[in-house]
Amino acid sequence: MITGTDISFFFDPGSIAVVGASPTPGKPSHIILENLKIIGFKGTTYPVNPKYSYIGDLKCYSSLTEIKDNIDVAIFVIPASKVLETLKEADNLKGAIIVSGGFKEVGDEGRKLEEELKKVIERKGIRVLGPNCLGVYDTISSVDTFFVTGEKVERPKKGGLSILTQSGSFALMIMDEMAKDDIGVARVVSYGNMVDVSESDCLDFLADDVATKVVVLYIESVDDGRKFVDAASRCAKKKPVVAVKVGKRETGVHAARSHTGAVSGRYEIYRAAFKKAGIIEVDGYEGLKDACKVLNSYTPVEGKKVLIITDGGGVGVSMADTCEDMGLEVTGLTEDTRKRLRSKLPVISATGNPIDLTGSVTDEDYVTALEEGFRDGYDLAIVTTLWAPPELTEGLVDKLKGVMEICNKPLIICSPGGKFARRMSKVFEEMGMPVFFTPESAARAAAVLTGCKR
Amino acid sequence: MITGTDISFFFDPGSIAVVGASPTPGKPSHIILENLKIIGFKGTTYPVNPKYSYIGDLKCYSSLTEIKDNIDVAIFVIPASKVLETLKEADNLKGAIIVSGGFKEVGDEGRKLEEELKKVIERKGIRVLGPNCLGVYDTISSVDTFFVTGEKVERPKKGGLSILTQSGSFALMIMDEMAKDDIGVARVVSYGNMVDVSESDCLDFLADDVATKVVVLYIESVDDGRKFVDAASRCAKKKPVVAVKVGKRETGVHAARSHTGAVSGRYEIYRAAFKKAGIIEVDGYEGLKDACKVLNSYTPVEGKKVLIITDGGGVGVSMADTCEDMGLEVTGLTEDTRKRLRSKLPVISATGNPIDLTGSVTDEDYVTALEEGFRDGYDLAIVTTLWAPPELTEGLVDKLKGVMEICNKPLIICSPGGKFARRMSKVFEEMGMPVFFTPESAARAAAVLTGCKR
Numbered sequence: 001m002i003t004g005t006d007i008s009f010f011f012d013p014g015s016i017a018v019v020g021a022s023p024t025p026g027k028p029s030h031i032i033l034e035n036l037k038i039i040g041f042k043g044t045t046y047p048v049n050p051k052y053s054y055i056g057d058l059k060c061y062s063s064l065t066e067i068k069d070n071i072d073v074a075i076f077v078i079p080a081s082k083v084l085e086t087l088k089e090a091d092n093l094k095g096a097i098i099v100s101g102g103f104k105e106v107g108d109e110g111r112k113l114e115e116e117l118k119k120v121i122e123r124k125g126i127r128v129l130g131p132n133c134l135g136v137y138d139t140i141s142s143v144d145t146f147f148v149t150g151e152k153v154e155r156p157k158k159g160g161l162s163i164l165t166q167s168g169s170f171a172l173m174i175m176d177e178m179a180k181d182d183i184g185v186a187r188v189v190s191y192g193n194m195v196d197v198s199e200s201d202c203l204d205f206l207a208d209d210v211a212t213k214v215v216v217l218y219i220e221s222v223d224d225g226r227k228f229v230d231a232a233s234r235c236a237k238k239k240p241v242v243a244v245k246v247g248k249r250e251t252g253v254h255a256a257r258s259h260t261g262a263v264s265g266r267y268e269i270y271r272a273a274f275k276k277a278g279i280i281e282v283d284g285y286e287g288l289k290d291a292c293k294v295l296n297s298y299t300p301v302e303g304k305k306v307l308i309i310t311d312g313g314g315v316g317v318s319m320a321d322t323c324e325d326m327g328l329e330v331t332g333l334t335e336d337t338r339k340r341l342r343s344k345l346p347v348i349s350a351t352g353n354p355i356d357l358t359g360s361v362t363d364e365d366y367v368t369a370l371e372e373g374f375r376d377g378y379d380l381a382i383v384t385t386l387w388a389p390p391e392l393t394e395g396l397v398d399k400l401k402g403v404m405e406i407c408n409k410p411l412i413i414c415s416p417g418g419k420f421a422r423r424m425s426k427v428f429e430e431m432g433m434p435v436f437f438t439p440e441s442a443a444r445a446a447a448v449l450t451g452c453k454r
Numbered sequence: 455m456i457t458g459t460d461i462s463f464f465f466d467p468g469s470i471a472v473v474g475a476s477p478t479p480g481k482p483s484h485i486i487l488e489n490l491k492i493i494g495f496k497g498t499t500y501p502v503n504p505k506y507s508y509i510g511d512l513k514c515y516s517s518l519t520e521i522k523d524n525i526d527v528a529i530f531v532i533p534a535s536k537v538l539e540t541l542k543e544a545d546n547l548k549g550a551i552i553v554s555g556g557f558k559e560v561g562d563e564g565r566k567l568e569e570e571l572k573k574v575i576e577r578k579g580i581r582v583l584g585p586n587c588l589g590v591y592d593t594i595s596s597v598d599t600f601f602v603t604g605e606k607v608e609r610p611k612k613g614g615l616s617i618l619t620q621s622g623s624f625a626l627m628i629m630d631e632m633a634k635d636d637i638g639v640a641r642v643v644s645y646g647n648m649v650d651v652s653e654s655d656c657l658d659f660l661a662d663d664v665a666t667k668v669v670v671l672y673i674e675s676v677d678d679g680r681k682f683v684d685a686a687s688r689c690a691k692k693k694p695v696v697a698v699k700v701g702k703r704e705t706g707v708h709a710a711r712s713h714t715g716a717v718s719g720r721y722e723i724y725r726a727a728f729k730k731a732g733i734i735e736v737d738g739y740e741g742l743k744d745a746c747k748v749l750n751s752y753t754p755v756e757g758k759k760v761l762i763i764t765d766g767g768g769v770g771v772s773m774a775d776t777c778e779d780m781g782l783e784v785t786g787l788t789e790d791t792r793k794r795l796r797s798k799l800p801v802i803s804a805t806g807n808p809i810d811l812t813g814s815v816t817d818e819d820y821v822t823a824l825e826e827g828f829r830d831g832y833d834l835a836i837v838t839t840l841w842a843p844p845e846l847t848e849g850l851v852d853k854l855k856g857v858m859e860i861c862n863k864p865l866i867i868c869s870p871g872g873k874f875a876r877r878m879s880k881v882f883e884e885m886g887m888p889v890f891f892t893p894e895s896a897a898r899a900a901a902v903l904t905g906c907k908r
Contacts, residue, residue, distance in 0.1 A: 026844055101802055101812070105767075148842040154872045168813070169766025172842050176872035220771060246771045249778040284772055285870065286894045312623025313559075317674060317700045318738055324703040348555055358555070359622075388602040388626050390480055416739065418608045418630035440740045
């Protein structure tokens with residue numbers, strides 16, 4: 001019997017069986033065994049393959065039934081055609097991760113196979129992630145069922161982001177990217193075709209998961225719209241939930257169908273559902289990346305009023321354009337504030353929004369601009385730092401951190417350019433201030449915090 | 455008398471005077487003297503400052519008139535208020551780069567000063583870049599008048615891109631970025647307030663400049679629309695011209711005004727002018743960066759039909775969405791081609807557009823997909839390479855290069871992710887194939903080559 005919505009054992013299994021385990025390095029099943037070792041899985045690992053009696057130093061079982069233990073999660077790394085019979089035999093399984101492809105994503109025959117699979121697992125009460133998925137990467141309970149080596153795709157450190165995705169390749173891309181940017185994750189779930197466990201089940205789990213601070217969703221399709229809105233709403237009340245919907249256009253829709261067998265449906269319906277659930281929607285991969293970065297450091301704000309501060313006029317203009325495009329409010333400063341700014345900043349500065357401190361800028365001018373600007377009720381600021389101005393020093397980072405703590409508003413740093421800018425961005429990030437490398441990227445991050453969607 | 459449109463001497467000066475030259479390291483005028491040395495300027499450099507008799511090993515002159523030589527370019531690094539009298543005295547000047555700010559970008563008083571400046575230079579026949587600009591960075595004639603050190607902003611190597619920009623900060627950002635990405639430039643001109651030399655004059659020069667293969671424009675405003683369209687049309691007939699227009703929205707327009715004193719006007723007018731002139735318009739800084747990268751390797755194509763090949767379904771879907779958003783045509787494959795593909799690719803592959811080779815992909819599958827796909831008349835291909843699939847090897851790069859040479863169509867590589875992907879991107883780029891790190895970025899690059907504008 002399917003045990004309701006309790007899927008928490010996937011995120012804290014006591015035992016894992018790898019069905020189709022191979023002793024050959026490079027084989028997916030072997031990579032999974034290795035990855036479980038590397039991440040330090042604390043439970044028992046059972047390789048299953050009638051051909052071997054040992055794999056490495058692990059005893060290998062001829063079948064699931066031979067294992068005299070209850071198995072929390074069996075990972076199936078065998079051809080689709082063999083999954084069903086193996087499942088039918090097993091009577092000691094709580095859950096399965098079916099990595100194998102060859103189900104509804106490959107057409108009619110696969111669809112039939114998947115329907116049969118659905119019946120079998122319902123009858124036996126086995127909860128299933130997949131098929132056509134990677135499973136779970138979990139830094140909290142030290143589980144890694146992804147059949148890709150860390151050399152090819154780096155694993156991010158422990159942190160507060162949890163990622164739910166229909167697409168395995170998307171999971172890999174974003175994990176690799178998070179590792180590169182030194183952003184930590186809690187749980188990453190690649191759930192593929194969703195024969196059983198859906199994004200809604202995962203959302204239900206993550207809503208109550210204290211380790212998860214932010215939820216990131218990659219969605220091609222949702223099976224049960226009402227269930228999704230309910231689960232997402234409950235989750236979004238407790239923590240920020242960000243989503244990207246792909247398969248918006250006709251070709252994208254077709255591509256999605258042959259990918260996870262999903263009928264991705266009309267985009268407008270998804271958009272309305274996201275809004276209803278309180279989900280922050282972002283555009284594409286870039287939008288999602290920026291969302292992960294900014295929500296890793298800041299929580300969303302109430303309003304949409306953004307203060308733009310720059311020391312390069314051109315970037316300021318470009319930033320103002322982009323922010324307005326995204327629905328942020330680039331409202332002007334009050335006359336009082338402008339007066340105070342004029343008395344405190346060099347005459348050459350422009351005291352609009354953006355405040356352009358020009359190439360004559362000093363570290364202290366940024367502080368002045370922020371302190372005075374924030375008096376006008378802005379919800380957050382985008383601070384562009386071009387490093388060419390000769391008076392600007394590394395001390396700026398400390399000063400901005402200080403202002404941020406006093407004003408208690410998020411500062412989104414935009415630091416485009418090359419080597420010097422990248423070096424300074426490390427200094428910012430060590431202080432917990434995320435840095436974005438283009439005006440567009442900074443504006444996207446601001447849009448996420450204010451709940452705007454282009 | 456202003457010598458018509460001949461401004462070529464700015465890009466090949468025999469002599470340069472630095473007015474307001476300082477021996478103090480870190481001062482803008484001193485940085486300029488240093489940068490001229492570093493780039494290896496081959497003409498004569500004349501420091502001018504009544505306070506010194508030598509600066510380093512260069513004789514320093516008390517005034518321009520004291521120099522008994524005709525001066526091609528005098529760089530003014532003195533307060534705005536002193537520029538006019540110095541110019542009035544000089545009678546041996548062909549051109550000037552007025553770095554100084556404090557003209558029309560600071561309001562009414564500055565505007566008056568700039569009008570007076572205009573009269574003086576017209577009367578004396580001196581061609582002027584600026585005021586409120588950085589001047590010229592030129593790898594062909596070895597000139598660097600930018601008052602920023604190479605430590606803060608790296609200089610790109612010699613190459614075929616020439617960049618024209620009203621915004622100095624934009625010039626710095628993009629130069630730094632090009633240096634980071636190892637893309638070469640020919641001439642970079644920061645022309646600021648345009649009291650005399652305009653983007654149109656520069657376009658006229660670049661149209662006939664054999665060193666310039668691609669022209670990149672950052673535009674806040676254009677003074678003479680007809681002249682601009684004429685010059686740009688002539689240039690665009692000879693080489694690709696890309697433009698980004700900033701100051702589109704009201705706040706952006708305001709910001710532009712207080713930046714270079716420009717009235718940036720209605721965006722729609724610019725858009726129509728770009729179209730008329732055959733300019734490829736791009737969006738923002740990201741659009742410009744991607745354009746520089748892709749045009750550094752490829753020339754534009756005739757049509758808009760893009761073939762998408764991927765080994766990750768999710769990225770494929772996302773790519774298809776983005777390409778359609780940008781106006782590219784993601785047309786399906788013919789039934790014949792699909793048949794041939796089905797007979798040659800693993801059964802799990804999806805033979806639509808995108809062609810999804812899945813995680814079972816081999817190097818050779820990419821070749822098959824491209825060779826067969828291109829039979830259907832696509833103008834270019836976006837090839838996404840996720841490196842997780844175990845059969846994929848570094849040899850793929852060579853193979854793709856080979857296909858590209860045979861098919862004679864541009865391949866835009868999209869390789870998102872972390873360390874491994876970045877390492878592979880170096881291998882691609884060494885083979886002359888530009889790599890883009892997000893689906894959006896790859897789609898923007900494809901849009902540039904096909905002349906699409908979101």
